[in-house]
Amino acid sequence: MNTLTFPLSVALEAPTRRTVSADPYASGAQTDALLRSGAAYRRERMQAADMITTEEAAELAGTSRVTINAWIKSGRCLGVSHLRRGFKLPRWQFEPFVFPYxxxxxxxxxxxxxxxxxxxxxxxxxxxxxxxxxVALEQGVDAKRVLGLATAEGH
Structure with missing residues (x-):
């Protein structure tokens, strides 16, 4: 039964049961903890065995460090900002199943x-x-499918 079938006076009455709504905002302590965990994850990820420097990437790709930096800037390859300076890059991105995409x-x-x-x-x-x-690209999933997911996520 919807509200249109009730008399107007009943439909406009306040609910009899109160609901307690939690504060939708994180506390300062929660925000600090989240930021610390994010920073810790980034440090750990940059120190992972599969991460290489721009110099190592240039050697792997057969090009210069300047070119690698230009590729990062244009989105042609993936580089994450290093805390000190420069970038770290996942080595696996230079594999033929990922690099063209x-x-x-x-x-x-x-x-x-x-x-x-x-x-x-x-x-x-x-x-x-x-x-x-x-992994999907590595396992042969159609790249159009993965790019479609990226498009959906980007919008």
């Missing part, structure tokens, strides 16, 4: 910032049966 993925997500790109590529997605986009 990085720039289109960057455009689809609407960013050249390495952290959102890395988060997208390394986060499990239900539309990929729980696989990460990176």
């Amino acid at each position: 990085l720039q289109p993925m960057s455009k689809a997500l609407g960013t050249t910032d390495g952290w959102p790109l890395l988060a997208f590529l390394e986060s499990p997605h239900p539309a990929l049966d729980g696989q990460t986009p990176r």
